[in-house]
Amino acid sequence: MTLAIRARNLVKEYDDVRALDGLDISVEAGEFFGLLGPNGAGKTTFINILVGLAHRTDGEAAVFGHDVGEEYQQARDAIGLAPQEYNVDRFFPIQEVLEHKAGYHGIPSGEATRRAEEALETVGIYDKRDTRFDWLSGGMKRRFMLARALVSDPDLLILDEPTAGVDVQLRRDLWDVINRMNDAGTTILLTTHYIEEAERLCDRVAIMDEGRKVEEASPDELMDRGTDRISVTLRSTPTTAPDLDLPDVHDARIEDGDLVVTAARGSSVVPDLLRQLEATDYTVTEVDIERASLEEVFVDMTRTESAVEA
Numbered sequence: 392m393t394l395a396i397r398a399r400n401l402v403k404e405y406d407d408v409r410a411l412d413g414l415d416i417s418v419e420a421g422e423f424f425g426l427l428g429p430n431g432a433g434k435t436t437f438i439n440i441l442v443g444l445a446h447r448t449d450g451e452a453a454v455f456g457h458d459v460g461e462e463y464q465q466a467r468d469a470i471g472l473a474p475q476e477y478n479v480d481r482f483f484p485i486q487e488v489l490e491h492k493a494g495y496h497g498i499p500s501g502e503a504t505r506r507a508e509e510a511l512e513t514v515g516i517y518d519k520r521d522t523r524f525d526w527l528s529g530g531m532k533r534r535f536m537l538a539r540a541l542v543s544d545p546d547l548l549i550l551d552e553p554t555a556g557v558d559v560q561l562r563r564d565l566w567d568v569i570n571r572m573n574d575a576g577t578t579i580l581l582t583t584h585y586i587e588e589a590e591r592l593c594d595r596v597a598i599m600d601e602g603r604k605v606e607e608a609s610p611d612e613l614m615d616r617g618t619d620r621i622s623v624t625l626r627s628t629p630t631t632a633p634d635l636d637l638p639d640v641h642d643a644r645i646e647d648g649d650l651v652v653t654a655a656r657g658s659s660v661v662p663d664l665l666r667q668l669e670a671t672d673y674t675v676t677e678v679d680i681e682r683a684s685l686e687e688v689f690v691d692m693t694r695t696e697s698a699v700e701a
């Protein structure tokens with residue numbers, strides 16, 4: 392099956408900066424794929440190469456089988472982009488901006504008007520259709536960026552930090568729109584600094600650092616690599632932690648009267664933990680598991696040696 396995005400050994404150099412250093416990424420059609428990484432990891436550079444705003448130095452990049460250089464127009468027509476920066480024509484009513492955008496992708500004018508109206512309705516700013524971009528509120532600007540990405544009815548939606556700086560309610564509204572697009576079959580590539588966003592939305596995430604992919608997995612799989620914290624309340628608290636024979640347990644100690652056990656995949660450790668405690672005559676009155684967050688795992692994976700030393 393043709394991949395929505397296929398990048399192999401992709402390299403991008405800006406003078407002496409190697410922004411992409413042999414990046415390999417595959418995104419399947421219909422997937423919701425997240426790209427995470429610290430500032431400067433190369434996420435925006437990768438997106439810019441996909442949409443033709445930057446030219447690769449070396450390697451392969453294709454969108455639905457179309458090389459982003461040799462078959463630029465086919466690749467570009469398949470993509471709807473909501474970029475990080477606002478690069479919008481500020482002098483026209485926003486509906487006209489959308490109609491121009493649809494026209495650029497070869498959509499005839501009557502159809503372009505219909506698409507523009509539909510996109511504005513989808514993101515909830517249809518009543519602002521005669522307003523100029525500059526006169527929209529910050530939240531409406533974000534909604535508009537999504538509408539502009541949707542207007543060509545793309546097979547691949549690329550969202551570069553689509554919810555940066557918006558309030559919780561708007562973030563949820565935007566998630567809702569994006570999720571509906573994905574449910575309807577649109578492939579999504581999302582970059583975000585909000586780990587919760589990646590946890591909630593993405594089927595798979597790639598973690599990038601210094602122009603390379605350092606990891607790729609589902610958010611759940613990644614969280615399994617972190618350390619969960621299990622707090623067990625016992626009827627009578629021992630002064631020292633009991634000896635436990637559990638391979639995944641990293642540490643067990645008494646903290647504030649509770650037995651606190653840290654372990655990978657905490658929820659799978661709990662049954663054996665309780666069995667061992669009961670077998671040594673402890674009575675458990677309460678158990679609480681705090682899962683490792685994707686953020687902790689992410690920070691661990693992208694902590695460079697210099698940052699660790701600092």
Ligand SMILES: Nc1ncnc2c1ncn2[C@@H]1O[C@H](COP(=O)(O)OP(=O)(O)OP(=O)(O)O)[C@@H](O)[C@H]1O
Pocket residue numbers: 405408409410428429430431432433434435436437
């Ligand atoms: N036009 C450019 N000219 C020179 N260097 C650039 C250019 N664009 C990006 N870079 C450099 O390439 C590297 C990757 O930047 P990029 O913007 O792709 O990272 P990013 O992961 O998107 O970061 P952020 O999360 O901050 O948006 C950085 O070192 C950046 O300074």
